[in-house]
Amino acid sequence: MEATTCNGSLDGSPVFYLVGIPSLPETFFLPVFFIFLLFYLLILMGNVLILVAVVGEPSLHKPMYFFLINLSTLDILFTTTTVPKMLSLFLLGDHFLSFPACLLQMYLFQSFTCSEAFILVVMAYDRYVAICRPLHYPVHMTPQTNAVLAACAWLTALLLPIPAAVKTSQMAYNNIARIYHCFCDHLALVQASCSDTMPQTLMGFCIAMVVSFLPLLLVLLSYAHILASVLRISSREGRSKAFSTCSSHLLVVGTYYSSIAVAYVAYRADLPLDFHIMGNVAYAILTPILNPLIYTLRNKDVKAAITKITCLKTQS
Template identity: 40%
Template sequence: MEEILQMNYTDVTEFIILAFFELPEMQLLLFLVFLIIYVMSLTGNLLIIITVCSDSHLHSPMFFFLINLSFLEICYVTVTVPKLLAVLIAQNNSISFTQCIIQMYLFMVCTDTEAYLLTAMAYDRYIAICKPLHYTIIMNKKVCIILAIVSWMIGFLDVAPQVTLISQSFFCKSNEINHFFCDMTALMTLSCSGTTAIENINYIVGILLGSTSFLLIIISYVYIISTVLKLHSAKSRHKTFSTCSSHLTVVLLFYGTTVAVYLRPQSAYSMNLNKLLTVVYITVIPLFNPLIYSLRNKELKEILCKTIRRTIFLPEIIKCCTQHLVTAFQR
């Protein structure tokens, strides 16, 4: 039996991504929708990064973590959406075994890293509101860099065991992935070598790391809300809490979709529903995060608008300067 499994496993050198095969008449429309979302996500997050890096007024811990988050969102959509676009427009739905494992690993890294970055951002807001006099001392440059590095390192390390195990599984049932990217859940349904170990590791990692990060965020906001409520005027309470409203909105959006995708009861599980929820998880969040932060943060919104205007009018400015130079030389 083991020899048969091994033989079938070696035959699976590539997978077929079915994507939205159940909607054949909507392939072009879906391609245009995902293309627009992809371009807008890249543009929005790149603008955030460029704006924060180019303006010294935004060189604070909160915006440092926002740069990391924006870069992460770019990774999210770049890991998954380009291949989906190729499937939709060119029917190029094959992906090699190695590419599939790499895509799955990078996607899981992005998911885990975002949870830890959001935790670091919650800690930053806690220090800013609950310990404002010590904020610059506690949240210094070194601490911010360490928190960011630790978030990325944990993200890369804690998904390695599951990915290693799934990469060594025997895929003798089929090579067709009923998803729009190499999702671990979809791959596990194709495995015939047993997935108990992977499920146990996912459960342990989810409890120890996933729940811990969420619990730390909740604790941070318990202290934040407690401090805000102690302020005397309603205006002060609103102004203080507004500094973390963007982060709280992103946290609710991230964990809400995460729970919907990964923590639904098995009886309610449906691959088609899972694909729909994952679309929100992968494309909508990276699209909304720049909007949430830019619309809810007055300072960032003003500087972002200036950056956009400079970008739009830059060709005209260059043209005008060139004409003046030509005129001057002619004289």
């Protein structure tokens, strides 16, 4: 799809120049590259380890861990959409992205962001059924139901960003448009245009509300019911056991929405552009790197499965 240039002609697709972090001196590019590379490798190793552990351990073939597989897959795809280009930017000075590549990166980043929010909602629903309706859990959370819930989360997330991507592709840009970011974020792409940015900014805000506040509301609603059910349990041991099954998911939800809050505050507050960029970068890296840590440190079953696999590999 071709984009109209600012002079109104159709001279071919524009090329986007990723500025990166504007005030960062080039002497710091290499240290930043190694930091991002380390984070990326930790994300890949941590999430692949969870995937291998859950798939390879029969005792983890349960709905909760099926959704955890989806979450780990999302974290790998989410970071792979943005981080390799950032590494190329800081190591090789590769600032340029073609028009289709930039739009694809923006679309995938938005899609995987939406998918993660919806998967967290599905995981909250799983915990709600397990604690509030334990006798109905095997009936409600069948493999077919789990597959449908996960598929709906993925499909909805793939469809939601399409209008924003289409509208952004129709905006006018200079032949070489400067994007003040480390990757093709929707807002940065809109601000790089010389068209009227108000409709696109409003659309982006509406999509952000749908994929942030609506899932958060559903998660909070699930945990309100869970809390009410747990408080009705008479024994302290029973309450503790019920809460322990939710602790990992609650920490992941807290991390996810905390990173969104950091990115939002960095954008809305009267802060330098660098803080806005770093807020988004932290959002793109923080959750995927913490999720494996949370589930390996807080979840005894996952920790035991990973230890078992590690010991088997060491012995072989």
